[in-house]
Amino acid sequence: MLLSIAYILMFGMFMGWLCKRMRLPSLMGMLFTGVFLGPYMLNGIDSSILSMSSDLRRIALIIILMRAGLSLDLDDLKKVGRPAILMCFIPACFEMLGMMVLAPKLLGISLLDAAIMGAVVAAVSPAVIVPKMLKLMEEGYGAKNRIPQLILAGASVDDVFVIVIFSAFTSLAQGEAVSIMHLIHIPVSIVIGAWIGMMVGRILTKYFKIIHIRDTVKVMILLCLAFILVSLEDRFSKVIPFSALIAIMSMGTTLQNRYSQVALRLSAKFNKLWVVSEIMLFVLVGATVDLKYALSAGKMAIILILAVLIFRMFGVWLCLIKTKLNKKERLFCMIAYTPKATVQAAIGGVPLAMGLGCGNIVFTVAVLAILITAPLGAFFIDYTYPRLLDKG
Numbered sequence: 001m002l003l004s005i006a007y008i009l010m011f012g013m014f015m016g017w018l019c020k021r022m023r024l025p026s027l028m029g030m031l032f033t034g035v036f037l038g039p040y041m042l043n044g045i046d047s048s049i050l051s052m053s054s055d056l057r058r059i060a061l062i063i064i065l066m067r068a069g070l071s072l073d074l075d076d077l078k079k080v081g082r083p084a085i086l087m088c089f090i091p092a093c094f095e096m097l098g099m100m101v102l103a104p105k106l107l108g109i110s111l112l113d114a115a116i117m118g119a120v121v122a123a124v125s126p127a128v129i130v131p132k133m134l135k136l137m138e139e140g141y142g143a144k145n146r147i148p149q150l151i152l153a154g155a156s157v158d159d160v161f162v163i164v165i166f167s168a169f170t171s172l173a174q175g176e177a178v179s180i181m182h183l184i185h186i187p188v189s190i191v192i193g194a195w196i197g198m199m200v201g202r203i204l205t206k207y208f209k210i211i212h213i214r215d216t217v218k219v220m221i222l223l224c225l226a227f228i229l230v231s232l233e234d235r236f237s238k239v240i241p242f243s244a245l246i247a248i249m250s251m252g253t254t255l256q257n258r259y260s261q262v263a264l265r266l267s268a269k270f271n272k273l274w275v276v277s278e279i280m281l282f283v284l285v286g287a288t289v290d291l292k293y294a295l296s297a298g299k300m301a302i303i304l305i306l307a308v309l310i311f312r313m314f315g316v317w318l319c320l321i322k323t324k325l326n327k328k329e330r331l332f333c334m335i336a337y338t339p340k341a342t343v344q345a346a347i348g349g350v351p352l353a354m355g356l357g358c359g360n361i362v363f364t365v366a367v368l369a370i371l372i373t374a375p376l377g378a379f380f381i382d383y384t385y386p387r388l389l390d391k392g
Contacts, residue, residue, distance in 0.1 A: 004046040007037055012279040025378030027128065027282045031341075031370070034286020045287055053284045054346060060274075060281035061127055061342060062226045065245055067270035068130045068152055069197075069252020070263045071137060080150045083319050087154030089161045091315035091337055095122040096165070098311030099304070106300045112173055113358035116351055119166035120362055121308065121369050123343035126245075127281055128374055129155045129336065131274065132381045141385050142332070143392030145325050151336050159343050160193075160243045161186055166347060173356050185241045193246035200225060200247070201254025208255075208262055218262070219269045225251070285345045285370065294367040301361075305369050309338055328388040335384055339377030340369045 015029030037044040049056070099118030103109055109117070133148035133155075142148055164186045204225075208218060226248045233244035256263040313334040320330045348366025352359030 001046045001048050004044065004049050007044050008033070008049075008283045009276070009279055011037065012283040016279065025375055025382060027278070027341075027378055028375035030279055030282035031286040031289075031374060034283040035289050035291055037283070038287035038289065040290040040292065049284075050287065053287065057281050057284055057342060057345065058230065059227075060277035061245070062223070062230065062248055063270055063273050063277045064127060064130045065156065065249045066222060066226060066252045067267055067274060068126075068134060068156070069249040070256050070267040070270065071134055072149060072152060072249070072253045072256060074253060074257045080146050080153065083323050084150050084153040086319035087150065087316065087337070088157035090319050091154075091312045092122040092124075092158055092162050092165075094315030094318075095308050095312040098308035102304055102307055106304050107361060109358055109361060112169065113356075113362070116166070116169045116173060116356070116358055117362045117365055118308070119162055119169050120344060120348055120351075120366050121305070121340065122165075122312070123159045123162040123340065124155050124337055125339045125341040125343065125374065125377075126155050126159065127278075127342045128339035128378055129381075131278070132336070132378065136385055136389070140392045142329065142389040144390060145323070145329060147325070147329055147333060147389060151333060154337070156246060156249050157190055160190055160246060162343065163347065164189070166350075170351060170354060170356070173351070173358075174354065189237075189241040189243045190246055192241065193243035194250045196229070196242060197247035197250025197252075198254045200229075201251040202258065204251070205255060205258040208259060215262075215265050215269055218266055219273075222251070222266070282341070282374075285341055285374075288345050288349075289367050289371065291371075294364055294371065296364070301365050301368055302372065305365065305372055309373070312338065332384055332388040335377070335380045339374050339381075341374040344370050 012030045012033045015033045016026035017029070019029035020026050036042055039045070039047075039050065096115065096118035099121060100111060100114045103114035103117055104111060107114075129151060133152045136142055136148040204221070226244075229244040229247050233242060252263070255266070316334045316337050317330060320333060323330075325333070344366040348363050349359075351362045356362075
């Protein structure tokens with residue numbers, strides 16, 4: 001295991017640096033490190049690490065969402081308003097609609113299979129988007145119209161919405177009835193998650209003001225609480241639906257608004273943690289990819305992925321109607337809302353594990369979506385933001 005961790009960190013860091021030197025996103029190097037070290041090629045990662053890969057990826061996601069929460073100002077979110085709410089579900093709905101229209105014709109699958117595929121592909125990746133938007137916030141790009149905050153808010157809720165829809169479609173495919181409760185779970189889980197995070201954040205604010213402890217200890221407390229929230233969601237989500245990831249982000253945001261000087265220091269600590277977590281996350285995502293199997297899907301699958309991205313971008317454009325954003329800023333938002341990685345790696349293989357007839361093709365398209373959109377999306381965000389956004 002220790003040797004595998006060394007391989008992951010050393011090669012992931014080197015390939016990320018190499019891609020940066022070539023003016024490509026560093027995550028591209030990390031993804032392909034995972035592909036080459038993974039079980040489908042060199043088999044250089046110990047099976048014990050692969051068996052807990054999903055938990056390690058979740059830890060990395062927790063770290064970046066906590067960092068986002070500690071950097072997010074509630075006043076900024078309130079000023080963003082309506083577009084942030086619309087971005088949570090309209091782009092994903094358009095992408096799923098595009099998949100249901102195009103996939104039966106291009107891949108010869110049923111409408112329900114296309115809906116399942118659309119639910120897998122439609123989720124945007126916070127792991128790609130959040131670090132990019134935090135960088136923009138630090139550098140002051142898009143500050144006037146709070147564009148990074150708009151995209152951050154939408155990306156954090158988008159995944160919750162898509163995963164609930166995915167569970168509804170897979171239930172239909174297994175012959176189960178989909179009740180109205182499936183749809184009610186979406187707003188309920190978001191609201192309860194935000195409320196829990198806010199309550200925990202308030203308690204922590206009072207505790208940190210009364211009890212003076214090192215910032216490193218504060219980071220450990222935040223991480224432990226985040227792990228507990230995720231475990232509670234796994235165990236009790238059917239009884240009390242709530243989104244742990246929303247709760248984690250809300251906890252950080254509450255701290256930022258009630259004790260900003262501590263939140264600023266803690267955000268810097270989480271920034272350092274992210275250096276290692278980013279490598280682990282994207283290398284392990286890459287390790288789930290069977291490159292030969294993905295390429296066997298042919299050009300139709302690639303055309304499909306690119307085509308449904310156009311549907312998604314149109315959905316983003318609709319969300320921004322009657323806002324103060326100019327044409328360049330709207331174009332940037334459309335580009336920034338395309339990368340996919342973590343959710344596709346997490347649920348792409350679920351239909352196959354369930355024994356559904358569409359399992360193979362859904363997993364293949366999910367893998368291709370990661371390989372195409374994660375590096376390209378990251379590249380175009382880095383390339384376009386100095387050109388399309390004003391520096392405040």
